[in-house]
Amino acid sequence: MAMDKHTLREQVWDKMTEEKVGRFPFPLKGRIPNFKGAEKAASRVFKLDIYKKAEVVKVNPDSPQLPVRAQVLKDGKILLVPTPRLKDGFILVDPENVPAGEEKTAASLKNIHNYGSVVPLKDLPKVDLLFAGSVAVHRDGRRIGKGEGYADREYAILRELGNPPMPVVGTVHPVQVVSEDFHTDDFDLTLDYIVTEIEVIETGAGDRKPSGIHWDRVTDEEKEAMPVLEEIRELTNKEK
DSSP: OOBOHHHHHHHHHHHHHHTTOBOSSSOOTTSOOOBTTHHHHHHHHTTSHHHHHOSEEEOOOSGGGHHHHHHHHHTTOEEEEEOGGGSSOEEEEOGGGSOTTOHHHHTSTTTGGGTOEEEOGGGOOOOOEEEOOOSEEETTSBEEOSSSOHHHHHHHHHHHTTOOOOOEEEEOOGGGEEOSOBOOOTTSOBOSEEEOSSOEEEOOOTTOSOSSOOGGGOOHHHHHHOTHHHHHHHHHTOOO
């Protein structure tokens, strides 16, 4: 029987806390948890062909993916980071505007606006690789975020704007890889690669991802909270 996502999410947060594998910021609950070994997990990603070939990389803004964001800039790739709660779309950081040695600073949410700026959706470059934060993941690619649906929506937005399907990667602690079954919907984002400090899991999730925005499920509250949705509607000239 499939487990409830909320229950499983709470279970992983609790286990990470009990086993002391999390790290600042605390508490781990209510967020994409930072974890010990995040740098080691990230270092495995940088050896993958999908990373080496990527020129534009979208990375979630959470703490455990800071090593990824910093390396993207060090490697001369364009970094895209969603603004908090997707209120203003995406921040673009061009590595040419980041002095050598300042990549980690530039990749931090506190300082990112000093190095990059919010890019209008119509000017977004084609994204080659996308990183999504997770609370729990299954080896078949299913993931559970913190419950607000932003990673799903970010991928859907890029697809809605005409971006081709792109591989999705998640770096997590081994404790976050679960064997329990849980239900997902057709708008949920799946991971193609799950990377921990000890292994790289190719999930075979393939095209089990959103192909665009499910406009019939967008609430008035979401439209108000995310002005980008109206911008997308205008850009794509769709009646929604």
